[in-house]
Amino acid sequence: MQPEGAHFGDLPVELVEEVAEVCRGDSLALALVSKLFNAVATRIIYRRLKLEAPDTLIGALKTLAGNPLAAQSVKTLSIATTSQKRFKSFYTLLERAISGCxxxxxxxxxxSLPEYGPLLRKCTFPKLEAFHYLSIDEDVVEFLRRHPRITNLYLTRSPHDSSVECPYAPLTLPRLTALVCSSSAMPLFVSTSPLQAVHVVWDSTEFAHMDATMQVLGTSTAPVGLFATELEAWSEPLLRSVANHLARIDTLIISNSTEDLYADEAYDSFVNVLLEVLPNFSRLQRLKLAAGCGQNPVASIYTMCDDYTMSTKLGRACPTLETCQFITEIPFDRHRWGIWLPDAGFPRISMWYRHFMFSTSSPLRALSAEILEGFLSDARNEMEYLLARHALSAKSVEAKSRTAVALRSENDIGAYL
Structure with missing residues (x-):
């Protein structure tokens, strides 16, 4: 029985919000229940706000400008309007709306419209930790100087800006750990930020510019852990530069955004250079070679056999390497017994396992019985168990066959004598 005088509204606000979160799909209806639920529903509705659709954009901005609770509830704000220029009154309303957030x-x-620059100059967000913007200019640099709490930053040049110059003094962002940035702007952040993950968007593919950028990254106050980049080619000079200046990274991701990978004969040459420079990396654990623009070749038994062979070679060249993923997008992991195998959860993997299991050229047959016994006992799934057991069985049959041949030879020799 409900105690006399006890009401749902007497519960702590945090608990009421948890209940309302369960009803998130009916937040608008929930807002009509009472003033308490209206306030709670408002916080839920406006917590993550994406200003995009033209038919709701102006209404949402007017709500933020006129409802302080709605504005203060916003934690994640994404402005993804079209590239079409708008009237000055729109930017005035936008400034009023987000200044209260x-x-x-x-x-x-x-x-990348220039009208957003003055808006950034006027606004400050004391709790801002992540910022995404598509231009590098004086306005955004000054905005960043006022927000030293930023930990994640995505900052690239406008598509219409072909400059590789960045005439601004370095910024002090002592918490910045993840950075996606145009290459020419790297000096703004590297010298004063404890970067852990970096993705470079190249302003120029000239080797002098690329190598200078890698030198800057090599001077980071903290060792960069993850380095990712994308080019329209398999750049061997870039790969050598990464090995020279970022030898302590643990993750390397290189993407080729060309539209026709099948005609790109440079891939094999690039992988050979990779084999050559891998010993330079002292901590590398994860390697990924990717294809941009959704141009990944379809994985087949033959491509997976090639990926297995290459994973094994790369693993020998770099003892710390644990995972390899190539353009077929099938990750290969190093088993604790040194055997490289694909993730069993991917499509077509069981077909490859069976091919690998019954092939007379299976590299597993070259392993010692001791290693195969250990692999069998540590199998992570049924396919690995069957693979190890079949390899042991084949090795046992081969041993018996060799023994039988040796005995026949001895008998033949004895009969001849």
Whole structure:
């Protein structure tokens, strides 16, 4: 029985919000129940706000400008308007709307229109930790100087800006750990930030510019752990530069965004250079070679056999390497017994396992019985267990066959004598 005088509204606000979160799909209806639920529903509705659809954009901005609770509830704000220029009154309304969003921790503006620059100059978000912007200019640099709490930053040049110059003094962002940035802007952040993950968007593919950028990254106050980049080619000079300046990374991701990988004969040459420079890396654990633009070749038994062979070679060249993923997108992991195998959860993997199991040229047959016994006892799934057991069985049959041949030879020799 409910105690007399006890009401749902007497519960702690945190608990009411948990209940309302369960009803997130009916937040608008929940807002009509009472003033308490209206406040709770408002916080839920506006917590993650994406200003995109033209038919709702102006209404949402007017709500933020006129409802302080809604504005203060926004934690993640994404502005993804079209590239079409708008009237000055729109940017005035936008400024009024987001200036009250003082609790925003993540801000993204998917536009390179210059009208957003003055807006950034006027706004400050004391709790901002993540920022995404598509231009590098004086306005955004000054905005970043006022937000030293930023930990994640995505900052690239406008598509219409072909400059590789960045005439700004380095920024002090002592918490910045993850950076996606145009290569020419790297000096703004590297010298004062404890970067852990870096993705470079190249302003120029001239080797002098690329090598200079890698030298800058090599001077980071903390060792960079993850390095990712994308080019329209398999760049061997870039790979050598990464090995020279970022030898302590643990993850390397290189993507080729060309539209026709099948005609790209440079891939084999690139992998050979990779084999050559891998010993330079002292901590590398994860390696990924990817194809951009959705041009990944379809995985087959033959491509997976090639990937297995290459994973094994790369693993020998770099003892710390644990995972390899090639353009077929099938990851190969090093088993504790030194055997490289694909993730059993991917399509077509069982077919490859069976081919690998019954092939007379299976490299597993070259392993010692001791290693295969250990592999069998540590199998992570049924396919690995069957693979190890069949390899042991084949090795046993081969041993018996060799013994039988040796005995026949001895008997033949004895009969001849």
């Amino acid at each position: 003082e609790n925003v921790t993540s801000l993204g503006i998917a536009s």
